[in-house]
Amino acid sequence: MDDLSGKYLSAISLAADEAALEELRVAALGKKGEISLKMRELGQMAPEERQAAGAALNRLKDEIDAALRAKKAALGDAALDERLKAEWLDVTLPGRPRRQGTIHPVSQVTEEVTAIFADMGFAVAEGPQIESDWYNFDALNIPPEHPARQEHDTFFMARAEGDNRPPHVLRTHTSPVQIRAMTDQGAPIRVIAPGRVYRMDMDQTHTPMFHQVEGLAIDRDISMANLKWVLEEFCRAYFEVDQVELRFRASHFPFTEPSAEVDIRCSWEGGQLKIGEGDKWMEILGSGMVHPKVLAAAGVDPTEWQGFAFGMGIDRIAMLKYGIPDLRAFFESDLRWLRHYGFSALDMPTVAGGLSR
Amino acid sequence: MKFTLSWLKDHLDTGATLDEITYALTDLGLEVEEVVDRAARLKPFTLAKVLHAEQHPDADKLRVCRVMTDEGEKQIVCGAPNARAGIIVVLCKPGDYVPGIDVTLGVGKIRGVESHGMMASERELELSDEHNGIIELPSGEVGDKFTDWLAANRPETVDPMIHVKITPNRPDALGVRGIARDLAARGLGTLKPLDIQPVKGVFDSPVGVRIEGGLKDKGCPLFAGRVIRGVKNGPSPAWLQARLTAIGLRPISTLVDITNFFTYALNRPLHVFDVAKVKGDLRIHPAKGGEELLALDGKTYTLREGMMVISDDQEPESLAGIMGGELSGCTEETTDVFLESAYWDPITIAATGRALKINSDARYRFERGVDPAFTLPGLELATRLVIDLCGGEPSHVVMDGAVPDTSRAYRLDPARVISLVGMDIPEAEQRATLEALGFTLKGDMAAPPSWRPDILGEADLVEEVARIASLTKLEGKPMRRARPGVPKPILTPMQVREKTARRTLAALGYNECVTYSFIDGASAALFGGGAEATRLENPISSEMTHMRPDLLPGLLQAAARNQARGFMDLALFEVGQAFSGGEPGEQALQATALLVGASAARDPHGSRRPVDVYDAKADAEAVLAAIGAPLKVQIGRKVAGWFHPGRSGAMSLGPNVMASFGEVHPKVLKAMDVKGPAVALTIHLAAVPFPKVKTATRPALDISDLQAVERDFAFVVDKGVEALTLVNAAQGADKALIERVAVFDQFAGEKAEAQMGAGKKSLAITVRLQPRDKTLTEAEIEAVSAKIVEKVAKATGGHLRT
Secondary structure, three states: OHHHHHHHHHHHHHOOOHHHHHHHHHHHHOOOOHHHHHHHHHHHOOHHHHHHHHHHHHHHHHHHHHHHHHHHHHHHHHHHHHHHHHOOOOOOOOOOOOOOOEEOHHHHHHHHHHHHHHHOOOEEOOOOOEEOHHHHOHHHOOOOOOHHHHOOOOOEEOOOOOOOOOOOEEOOOOOHHHHHHHHHHOOOEEEEEEEEEEOOOOEOOEOOEEEEEEEEEEEOOOOHHHHHHHHHHHHHHHHOOOOOOEEEEEEEEOOEEEEEEEEEEEEOHHHOOEEOOOOEEEEEEEEEEEOHHHHHHOOOOOOOOEEEEEEEEHHHHHHHHHOOOOOHHHHOOOHHHHHHHOEOOOOOOEOOOEOOO | OEEEHHHHHHHEEOOOOHHHHHHHHHHOOOEEEEEEOOOHHHOOOEEEEEEEEEEEOOEEEEEEEEEEEOOEEEEEEEOOOOOOOOOEEEEEOOOOEEHHHOEEOOOEEEOOEEEOOEEOOOHHHOOOOOOOOOOOEOOOOOOOEHHHHHHHHOHHHOOOEEEEEOOOOOHHHHOHHHHHHHHHHHOOOEEOOOOOOOOOOOOOOOOOEEEOOOOOOOOOOEEEEEEEEOOOOOOOOHHHHHHHHHOOOOOOOHHHHHHHHHHHHHOOOOEEEEHHHOOOOEEEEEOOOOOEEEEOOOOEEEOOOOOEEEEOOOOEEEEOOOEEEOOOOOOOOOOEEEEEEEEOOHHHHHHHHHHHOOOOHHHHHHHHOOOHHHHHHHHHHHHHHHHHHHOOEEOOOEEEEOOOOOOOOEEOOHHHHHHHHOOOOOHHHHHHHHHHOOOEEEOOEEEOOOOOOOOOOHHHHHHHHHHHHOHHHOOOOOOOOOOOOOOOOOOOHHHHHHHHHHHHHHHOOOEEOOOOOEEOHHHHHHOOOOOHHHEEOOOOOOOOOEEOOOOHHHHHHHHHHHHHOOOOOEEEEEEEEEEOOOOOOOEEEEEEEEEEOEOOOOOOOOOOOEOOHHHHHHHHHHHHHHOOOOOOOEEEOOOOOOEEEEEEEEEEEOOEEEEEEEEEOHHHHHHOOOOOOEEEEEEEHHHOOOOOOOOOOOOOOOOOOOOOEEEEEEEEEEOOOOHHHHHHHHHOOOOOOEEEEEEEEEEOOHHHHHHHOOOEEEEEEEEEEOOOOOOOOHHHHHHHHHHHHHHHHHHHOOEEOO
């Protein structure tokens, strides 16, 4: 019996492939295999002898069976190893290319601004980019021959001969949306109005088209102090700093009274803008209390309602926050610029998750 | 508006420093654009005394001087002929920057002799062109600052020039006195009184004045003047020249300089006529049209009918309130002068000035509004100065019209400052502020002064009070939420959609562009635009003449620019407004994307292939899906002319075109200088319907546990048959059972036609059958298959490929 065991176990260990193993299995455990035949002989044995031999035979059978299985698995693993070795690929080759899209800074910053003001209850209002001169000027307390109108560097639309209406304009600011929003919704109202505006100006720091966001809040008791707080909160959130300091400076806009230019405390140390520290002041926006005539032009009773309005450059605050040097490049669509300054599609600014990564 | 510190001090008695003044100006709303501290560049220099001067051992023209300085005795080599012992000089030390020679000094060795600095000439310090020798001062002590010496002895050379930006509502601040008044109200000194003593006329003016043609009502309410005879009009005195040159004006002659001086000092533009060149009286009248006038700027202007003009008995002499005429202008030979002081209506001046495109100091001020009540006092003050500087004797004043009545008053409600601005300012301070600005207070009514045409209501009073008190003191106050609790979403469905379309395209690998809304007319025309209504009257360049009818031309131009830089494969998009007309609202929101070149860079996996119409279609479908368009759309072939007619399509719901996609027409590519292939898609965001009912709840999931069966069919059809026709036909064979039909192969072209016959192609579809009640039997599957074949045959004339 030990001979048998020794013979098969050594043969199994030497088997070169699955076919050889199968031959051994048949030779040992097959219907006519050596061990199977021995099993048959058990019937002719005396009971005690049969019991001892039977147990031994069964052990032998299990032993060989286990050896066969183990060897089979080992052979399989070896074959797989061999195959995998042959399947080697150079993983330093590049992966399959995937295009990487980007969101333009103007869109991204508009969403950032929207997220902040949405939290303060401001909706987003819109208006046409080709405007009548009434909405762009008259309703905003800029009468036709007023010098302020000339200072707007306005683009005018062509007028067909015989059409004697004053020419339409490309809106020079987002302020006409104030009028449209108040006319539509009345008071109280809180809206911002981001969008394209146009001025006839093109040099190092000006482009004939740029982006503004208008803010408007009208209620019974909104004051300029509220305006300052709202702008402080906005700047703190937008520039993602703990502290900001704003300075209001008297100024003049025909559509607000009192009017103020707003400066923010900053430092330019080492050419790097830091908001909220340092000893420089940078002008960032214009604002004021909505002029009673403007409220009246939009059908809101100025004896009952009051509030503030402000306007700031989206491109400009994008440049400040993200360190983008040149306004003109915003509109040139240079792929290198779009990739460098653009944002991922999934970088969605939220108040909860932060505005920028 | 420019002025100098000493000019300001003519009107303001103040001990405030320059910094305090400029800070206050900006804070008051008179924004300081620039301060030219003309002393700054001279700050380092001190006075020194030459103790001893001797010939340089190795140079004829140089002297070696021992100089006593604030740091002791120094040796300085000097080439000036007047360098000699005993003189007080201006010393520049090593390390100092010398402006006139643009050099920062070091310790030098000149021909072997060390020199510790230099003694400067006037030119080296940019004080004058004098360079014949070094400066020799008649007074001063060693160690004194040179700027202090200049301030005491030649103040005009170091008087700081201040440039402020004046907002259009503040014409009064276009005169130095108005600025002084604001500063005084702020508490930075007191406004000096302006002493106006009328000058008695001693004869009747030989020149009369008349306002004609109804202009007294609108145009010229008041015109006054007088003749001063026997004047001598030479160069003006140094103080006057210094004032004018400091603010960038060129001195011309005393008479002209006086008018400029009054313009800037008191915002009182004046004009002077040479009486010898005026024939008869001066008439202010509307032009007939066609008259010509050679103005003081040397240009000839042709007047339009109705323009306000001043003529003598023969011809126009002056563009009233805008610019005088050359022919009647004053020269050095002038002996009799007519001095004009008039009040012109701002709107009339603005209209004429704009029509003639003349920007003059006079127009600038009259169109913003000068003080009408100061017309005659200004004339008296100017008369006095003319007589003081040019001699002569004045006539009686001649005038027509009257000072217009601008009197008005508004209620001062002290509580408004708190409710509107949020600053607590005592009533007494509010009243004092207004009075300091020239308002007259009677009870609670405040009447603005005649020089403040901008004050037109109660809110203006609040503004004045807050402005003078300083808005810097304003402290922020929290604004309560419009409604308590978690803020509601604020974007409209359309705004959400715009954002979704944008982010989807970026996620699909496109780079967002923001291109100009105006493009050139030729490009606009290629895209169905370029109509007159969308043309700009005053474009800034020939590339930007028309509002864009579509976003694609801007993207193609961007692609061409990028290709010129060597970037040939591009995926660009823009979301924005396209303009169908020139009326407000004739705009529609588009999301347009452009693919140019290949799908990918060359790589070892063979990923690179030219982009094609199916790329554009897939991306269009992805955007439509993202913004919630219905799944079932019609694919039409009616697309705009800038697409390839055979390789483009439109996705519609009935007549409503939601999107177009396709290859860009080769002619368009050529015209726009883009190397193809190029495919594009445009989503008309507003054309996609919004769901009728908005609910977050999804319909219940409807799935079956029964085994689904997939069967493939290959049909031979005419090559013009569209796949969608075939798919729809198959789908219609059993709407309940057939869950999905998809094309998985197309075999077309020469080989296909060789096999299946000319004009044929093969389309292979896979059909998924999903039983609901019981597992399908082979017979049932066969029955559906037969139905599919029959339906397809009926719809397309095709048959199963064998």
